[in-house]
Amino acid sequence: MAVLNWASSRTDTLSPGTTALLVITTWLLYVTGLAEFYYEYRYGGKYIFEIEQMHKEFARYWPMLADKALFLESRIQEYKAQGKAMRLDRAFSAFSADCIEGICTDDLKPGDGFLYQPDFGPEWYDGLLGLIRNAPIGEWTAWLSRTVHRHPRLTNYSSLGYIPQRLLLWLFPQGHIANKYDERTRTQIHKAVTQQHLSKDDSSEHIALFQALAQSNLSPADKTEERLVKEAKLIFLGGTISTGRTLGFVSYYILSRPYIKARLGGELRDVMTAWPEVVPTWIELEKLPYLQAVIKEALRLTYGFMRRLPRVSPDVAIQYKEYTIPPGTPLGMNAYLMHSNPEVYQDPDQFAPERWLAEDTKTMQRSYVTFTKGSRSCLGQDLSMAEISLVPAVLFRPDGPGMELFETDESDVKHVHNFVVPLPKFDSLGVRVMVR
Numbered sequence: 001m002a003v004l005n006w007a008s009s010r011t012d013t014l015s016p017g018t019t020a021l022l023v024i025t026t027w028l029l030y031v032t033g034l035a036e037f038y039y040e041y042r043y044g045g046k047y048i049f050e051i052e053q054m055h056k057e058f059a060r061y062w063p064m065l066a067d068k069a070l071f072l073e074s075r076i077q078e079y080k081a082q083g084k085a086m087r088l089d090r091a092f093s094a095f096s097a098d099c100i101e102g103i104c105t106d107d108l109k110p111g112d113g114f115l116y117q118p119d120f121g122p123e124w125y126d127g128l129l130g131l132i133r134n135a136p137i138g139e140w141t142a143w144l145s146r147t148v149h150r151h152p153r154l155t156n157y158s159s160l161g162y163i164p165q166r167l168l169l170w171l172f173p174q175g176h177i178a179n180k181y182d183e184r185t186r187t188q189i190h191k192a193v194t195q196q197h198l199s200k201d202d203s204s205e206h207i208a209l210f211q212a213l214a215q216s217n218l219s220p221a222d223k224t225e226e227r228l229v230k231e232a233k234l235i236f237l238g239g240t241i242s243t244g245r246t247l248g249f250v251s252y253y254i255l256s257r258p259y260i261k262a263r264l265g266g267e268l269r270d271v272m273t274a275w276p277e278v279v280p281t282w283i284e285l286e287k288l289p290y291l292q293a294v295i296k297e298a299l300r301l302t303y304g305f306m307r308r309l310p311r312v313s314p315d316v317a318i319q320y321k322e323y324t325i326p327p328g329t330p331l332g333m334n335a336y337l338m339h340s341n342p343e344v345y346q347d348p349d350q351f352a353p354e355r356w357l358a359e360d361t362k363t364m365q366r367s368y369v370t371f372t373k374g375s376r377s378c379l380g381q382d383l384s385m386a387e388i389s390l391v392p393a394v395l396f397r398p399d400g401p402g403m404e405l406f407e408t409d410e411s412d413v414k415h416v417h418n419f420v421v422p423l424p425k426f427d428s429l430g431v432r433v434m435v436r
Helices: 002-009 016-032 034-042 047-082 088-104 122-133 135-150 165-171 175-194 209-215 225-256 258-268 282-286 289-302 335-339 353-357 362-366 381-395
Strands: 318-320 323-325 403-405 417-419 421-423 432-435
Touching: 047 088, 047 381, 047 432, 088 122, 088 209, 088 225, 088 381, 122 135, 122 175, 122 225, 122 417, 122 421, 175 209, 175 225, 209 225, 225 258, 225 289, 225 381, 225 403, 225 421, 258 289, 282 289, 282 381, 289 353, 289 381
Parallel strands: none
Antiparallel strands: 318 323, 403 432, 417 421
């Protein structure tokens, strides 16, 4: 981590090749396990302290997440007095959206968050799902764009650039949500770009993402407001639906399996006994084996990114068993097939957290690719894991909100459609609960 942080802070003085070499070397150390050997051998048993430093790096947002989890709990409790069913999947996506915005900008006013909206902003949630269901169209237009750009006379056109926006919105009305989010972030990004010279403070413990991008050494073309608005949209989409739906998925199985709820509540009793006056650390939650087993099983069955993610070895042939794969050959395997392999996971369609408590889980870990692996793994996995650890701890502690499933069964969460993000049946009404 120290090497990576040093390289990142000196990208303006190091050559691109040197920076890349340092980053790749650091990645190899941490992915292969050589980092543990290095710290244990070279420094005489110091790896545990390096882990502590990693948590300090990634956990600086923990108080913000805890505040939003507490507000989420209070919003859920409101439904107890109202006596009506609520949708947990919408609530969790609103929570994830607010966490993302809390990292991206410090310019939000009280009441701006999605958690404040009536019924957690169903327009946003349903609109995002509508966009996801149009993923095949997006994939087709990407292919069309590549085809157009191969023709020398058409290089000034994009696949959609010549189509009037009114026509696009008529064809895909869900697109207005993307435009609405552009408007939501444009003011924040404009402020970050135009006032960056006023807010540089190396002693600051927290710097918002938009501000960090505006102050970075990126080229001016990469820091235009329009470019950053597009980045914000991708971050919002990537960090909202997947995490929110995973939280809904795991909540369904906790609520529908009394033995899981009871065992989890028992494990959470001590660490959550003084909530919210005393907030458990992320490290404390990571040390709870059953909580982590429940989370890991939920992530296994929600798959993360369901499509194949190709990898290419550009210069070197790959030897796989008796097969020699030539350089430049795209290789890919999707998480669904890897997580559903009965040779690796016994009864793979069953939600069984206990499988992760076995003495030897190496084979399962090798095939576990929810966040993918390697240099192209999910950039937001630490934030996602922090959210997915904290929210169940808050809601399913022994004195947490009393929730019961309402007209919800397994078909409402079981994934049967693949639109990049896996989705359940089209007529699913989500994970609905009554708060008692």
